[in-house]
Ligand SMILES: Nc1nc2c(ncn2[C@@H]2O[C@H](COP(=O)(O)O)[C@@H](O)[C@H]2O)c(=O)[nH]1
């Protein structure tokens with residue numbers, strides 16, 4: 001006998017669903033070996049299939065589980081900013097409330113630098129059981145901070161050398177940098193990263209754009225010059241994220257309830273379908289997890305190569321070097337902590353880096369591991385408002401800082417006032433919520449960012465903004 005859809009629907013009373021063709025394939029394969037099957041045997045085969053990770057049904061909670069809010073409703077004394085900060089607060093709480101209904105999610109926290117950014121807010125931490133939610137680490141996988149302290153007090157020489165050896169923007173380096181052999185071997189070892197080898201090679205020792213930067217300053221403690229870089233895993237991570245979202249959605253089409261399949265937004269920029277996850281205890285979950293660790297290593301080596309090129313250009317002695325991720329997934333016990341713009345402050349992260357803006361010190365922090373932060377601390381100051389809104393409000397160039405744009409044209413949406421007040425965020429982090437202590441500060445000398453590209457892809461015209469390569473009022 002050949003079993004068909006109509007047998008399952010008419011005789012056994014099932015409703016058509018995506019699992020049915022797969023079930024029929026299995027039933028007919030078994031029938032080919034065992035002969036005609038009883039209705040009960042067929043029902044058992046279907047039950048087993050629906051209980052596998054790919055098809056298991058899971059219900060969202062009716063109400064969100066509670067989460068920690070380490071964010072004051074208004075963090076600025078500047079009246080003009082208050083409106084945006086209050087709006088930010090509301091949006092952050094709304095977004096987190098949706099996440100906290102997911103069946104996988106067991107805990108959540110919001111940091112003092114929180115601001116809305118789509119499926120999860122920046123400054124958000126979400127702990128999930130047996131699940132990796134790609135959207136919660138975001139496309140900028142392993143965006144991170146790295147510091148090298150050099151045995152010199154000549155910050156100008158270091159900034160000049162950095163400008164020559166680093167690379168920002170969408171293009172490849174004019175002279176590619178080879179990756180370490182061990183990294184190449186790891187990339188080869190996982191089918192997901194192997195398929196992205198071209199991206200890994202092309203983008204090695206580059207920093208991208210947006211608010212990624214290379215900051216030069218001096219340690220308040222030692223007076224020595226430090227280079228601090230900020231970037232993620234470039235197109236390697238972005239493409240892995242895309243693969244991860246596709247895999248997560250392939251699970252979600254079967255395991256998630258109707259509201260996940262529903263494409264209508266839950267809130268501004270928030271769609272249930274984007275919250276899909278990959279169960280960790282599946283071959284797909286294991287492979288994706290391993291690929292994330294490889295991308296982490298690529299990102300570490302990427303920072304390091306840029307720092308090494310500066311060291312080699314000037315022949316400097318390295319006094320200190322450390323780094324931390326702030327967009328990543330951390331496995332602690334049985335839970336997967338997804339950090340989107342949150343700095344780990346637990347074991348293994350004794351010193352971490354929290355930048356504020358180009359004109360403020362980068363904080364060297366030590367997390368307290370406080371429960372209310374789920375072991376995390378802020379990753380920056382967080383945006384005050386959208387880029388376009390900020391640009392309409394006449395951003396000011398900072399004084400006493402050597403600001404350089406790799407493209408030669410300043411990106412005014414990245415100027416200091418685009419971010420929340422640094423002292424306020426620091427106060428909330430240290431005093432109000434006790435998430436971290438500040439153990440040193442890297443005082444700003446200068447900064448390099450991608451800047452605006454010469455050609456505006458949106459208007460399809462050359463930009464009119466004058467080039468601003470060097471702003472130093474002293
Ligand atoms: N020292 C600098 N800090 C900066 C600059 N631009 C942004 N920032 C801070 O970094 C965080 C990180 O942002 P994210 O992209 O990882 O979410 C941000 O919140 C700002 O506080 C800069 O040019 N120099």
Ligand SMILES: [Mn+2]
Pocket residue numbers: 143144230231326327
């Ligand atoms: Mn970042």
